[in-house]
Amino acid sequence: MKTGSFEFNVRELAMPTPSDEELMLNVRDGDLAAFEQLVPRRQTEAWRVAYRFTGDAAEAEDIAQQAFLRILDAAPRYTPTAAFRTYLYQVVTRLCLDRHRKKRPVLAESLPDPAAAAPTPEEHAGARDRDRLIQTALDSLPADHRLAIVLRYFEGLSGVEMAAAMGRSPKAVERLLARARAALAPRLELLREK
Amino acid sequence: MDCRTAQPSLSAYVRGELPPDVRSALQAHLRECPACLASLTALDPIAAALGQSQEPPAPQGFATRVMAAARSRGKPVVAGDWDPLHWWRMTPAPMRAAAAAMLVAGLTAGLATGWTARPATRQAQDTQAVALADAVAAYHMDYFGDAPDGSLADGYVALLAGRNGEGR
Ligand SMILES: [Zn+2]
Numbered sequence: 001m002k003t004g005s006f007e008f009n010v011r012e013l014a015m016p017t018p019s020d021e022e023l024m025l026n027v028r029d030g031d032l033a034a035f036e037q038l039v040p041r042r043q044t045e046a047w048r049v050a051y052r053f054t055g056d057a058a059e060a061e062d063i064a065q066q067a068f069l070r071i072l073d074a075a076p077r078y079t080p081t082a083a084f085r086t087y088l089y090q091v092v093t094r095l096c097l098d099r100h101r102k103k104r105p106v107l108a109e110s111l112p113d114p115a116a117a118a119p120t121p122e123e124h125a126g127a128r129d130r131d132r133l134i135q136t137a138l139d140s141l142p143a144d145h146r147l148a149i150v151l152r153y154f155e156g157l158s159g160v161e162m163a164a165a166m167g168r169s170p171k172a173v174e175r176l177l178a179r180a181r182a183a184l185a186p187r188l189e190l191l192r193e194k
Numbered sequence: 195m196d197c198r199t200a201q202p203s204l205s206a207y208v209r210g211e212l213p214p215d216v217r218s219a220l221q222a223h224l225r226e227c228p229a230c231l232a233s234l235t236a237l238d239p240i241a242a243a244l245g246q247s248q249e250p251p252a253p254q255g256f257a258t259r260v261m262a263a264a265r266s267r268g269k270p271v272v273a274g275d276w277d278p279l280h281w282w283r284m285t286p287a288p289m290r291a292a293a294a295a296m297l298v299a300g301l302t303a304g305l306a307t308g309w310t311a312r313p314a315t316r317q318a319q320d321t322q323a324v325a326l327a328d329a330v331a332a333y334h335m336d337y338f339g340d341a342p343d344g345s346l347a348d349g350y351v352a353l354l355a356g357r358n359g360e361g362r
Contacts, residue, residue, distance in 0.1 A: 047253070048249065130246070131247050134247050153241055153244040161210065
């Protein structure tokens with residue numbers, strides 16, 4: 001399918017709830033209100049990947065915000081060749097890896113627990129411990145292993161989607177994921193004893 | 195979702211091949227159903243362990259903060275959406291003088307209506323010029339690169355390069 005005709009159809013069929021890609025075409029034409037609709041719709045994906053990758057809420061916010069602003073800056077060149085969601089994962093992934101190259105990873109144990117401020121009922125304490133254990137296990141992985149685990153198991157991306165997000169071939173992504181799983185499995189053993 | 199639909203979707207789930215809405219429905223079912231969770235654990239213990247973790251939502255006010263940052267840096271610049279205020283601020287002195295002369299002529303002609311709006315207009319020019327200069331410095335004007343020769347955008351790039359180029 002040619003991009004031109006796809007764009008035309010997208011606009012002709014504009015419905016009450018525009019798709020991400022329709023909104024991005026409007027953003028490309030300078031419509032900031034369309035961007036304002038898009039950000040809340042996709043903020044969770046962007047923030048969650050960054051949060052699982054960094055283990056730090058403030059840094060996750062910074063990365064997720066940067067991702068949206070980069071997309072806005074590049075909007076004049078936007079063409080709807082892939083799902084917007086995949087594009088967003090790609091930008092967030094790149095920012096996560098850039099950030100990682102520039103600084104040491106933050107260890108989960110040294111982080112304040114965002115949930116700790118509010119009093120939590122007893123039955124949630126176990127879930128919180130488990131979350132912290134998972135985050136610690138993730139933090140101990142090399143950056144690309146960690147990203148592969150986050151994209152597959154927290155975001156539910158297929159091999160092809162992960163390949164697009166990580167800028168690698170689907171084969172390379174499968175190999176990476178296999179190594180990441182092998183590294184993570186023993187670190188999650190503790191979970192089973194609970 | 196019930197066990198009859200959950201069970202056959204487990205293998206697509208571990209391969210990341212479920213549509214997002216089906217995936218969340220299955221995850222909700224897994225939280226309630228020990229039998230299906232046991233099947234998942236047998237199939238992929240990592241998927242089972244990680245799938246149970248609480249998913250933190252994006253922080254309160256995140257989208258608002260993104261939009262505030264987006265507005266403070268100005269709109270994306272596209273050739274079809276030309277803003278004469280940018281043009282004015284980025285124009286070299288001789289051309290500005292010429293434009294100023296025209297402005298004076300305009301003001302003389304339309305003094306009664308033109309005069310009151312001036313201070314606000316001036317303010318807007320300064321704000322937008324700063325936002326544009328930031329974006330240009332950060333991204334090395336790469337989104338002006340595609341302007342066709344001789345177009346208004348191309349002329350604009352040339353002017354910008356002349357004014358800001360020596361600092362780089
Ligand atoms: Zn079930």
